[in-house]
Amino acid sequence: MNRQDRFKGCLFGGALGDALGYAVEFMRLPQIKSVFGPGGITGPVIDKASNKALISDDTQMALFTADGLLWAAVGQDGGEVRFAADGVYPSYLRWYYTQSGNIKDRRLLEKQPHEKKNAVFPAGRSIMEYRELFESRAPGNTCLASLRSGKMGTMEYPVNSSKGCGGVMRAAPAGLLFHRDPAAAFRVGAETAAVTHGHPSGYLPAGVLAAVVAELVNGKTVHESAQAAMRILETYASHEETLSALRRAVELARGGAAPQDAVRELGEGWVGEEALAVALYCALKEADVKQAFIAAVNHDGDSDSTGAVCGNILGAAYGFGALPEDWAANIELYELLADISGRLFALAQYRGNKSI
Ligand SMILES: [Mg+2]
Incomplete structure (x- = not known):
């Protein structure tokens, strides 16, 4: 593949x-x-008005993460990205605008360098031209409040003490773009989460997800990628809570507990380390891609975020071709998802082996 x-x-x-x-x-x-019946939900619900399976804030924000990474890189002419979150923060302010109608600097709404024809990309539509992104799909309060504050959080200067899963659910694009250097992918993933989530268990799971995605892109298995990402995690301060959640997920995936019981033990996924642990467990446990998706959303907790993170892992591990074809055909924002993933790939190719 x-x-x-x-x-x-x-x-x-x-x-x-x-x-x-x-x-x-x-x-x-x-x-x-x-x-939905005793087996729970087993396939996407199609919205009657649009005839699509509707995505939520998780995917909306993942797309803004990706667009922000493109912004950061192309804004610097494809060169060194010292602090990718500097491009992601204005992109998240755009996301905040889609949800609230408020933006302090209207210049952010104009076409930016990465949205114009340049050395890496042909001309394309701006992310702000997709009206679906302006729909309100249960956006997270922490994301809204921190972006409303006008302050950009970092790991060194946290904007709050939130460990909600809003950081990890949107971090996968960092793993794609920086896949050649999983430790860099980790750092960028964690930095982008720390823009809105100040607790280590809010931003470190985002780093782990980005590193897992990077390792998967490089051809490692899900298990190998998780182990490699945990080794990077251990080099960060205050990693213990996230590490113990991940270790438990790996143990449970090796054991014989029924998936519903294992997921219940790992938590409901409203916070970062639990969402990541549930998603990783399902990707490790279920050999069948569809069953992994189903296990990841049929529980008491934050089903869309655990589903989104599990899906990021499954897709990076097995490729687009392994995803349920009929599900993908009906997904909202198909064109934008294809365009952004193509642009991230083009940029990753263009950057080659340049270190960040
Ligand atoms: Mg959501």
Whole structure:
């Protein structure tokens, strides 16, 4: 399988898991079963008005992460990216604008260098031209409040003490773009999460996800990628909570517990380390891609985020071609997902082996 297929798979996988889980995000498992049958939700719900499976804030923000990384890199003429979050922060301010109508600097809404024809990309539509991104799909309060504050959080200067899963759910694009250097992918993933989430268990899981995605793009298995990412995690301060959640996920995936019991033990996924642990467990445990998606969303907790993160992992591991074809065909924002994954791939190729 080629790398381009993994890039596309990672973004589409995230969107498919998000859409599957969004339909049951605020339901507990008994309610999911009462609505969808004893097997729970087993396929995307199609919105009657648009005839699409609707994505939520997780995918919207992952797309803004990707666009912000392109912005950072191309804004510097494809050269060194010292601090990729500097491009991601204005991109998140644009996301905040889509949800609130508020933006302090209207110049951010104009076409930016990465949206114009340049050395890396042909001319294309700006992300701000996709009206679906302006739909309100249960956006996270921490993301809204921190972006409203006008302050950009960093790991050194946290903007709050939130460990919500809003940091990890959108971090996968960092792993794609910086796949040649998984430690750099980790750092960029964590930095982009720290823009809005100041607790280590809010931003470190985002670093882990980015490093896992990077290792998968480089051809490692899910298990190998998780182990490699955990070794990077251990080099960061205050990693213990995230590391112990991941170790438990790996142990449970090796053991014989039923998936629903294992997921219940790992937590509901409203916070970063739990969302990552549930997603990783499902990707490790289930050999079948569809079953992994289903396990990742049928539980009491934050189904769209656990589904999105699991889908990022599955897509990077097995490629776009391994995702359920009928699910992908009906996903909202198909064109933008394909375009952004293609642009990330083109930029990663262009950057070659330049270190960041
Ligand atoms: Mg959501």
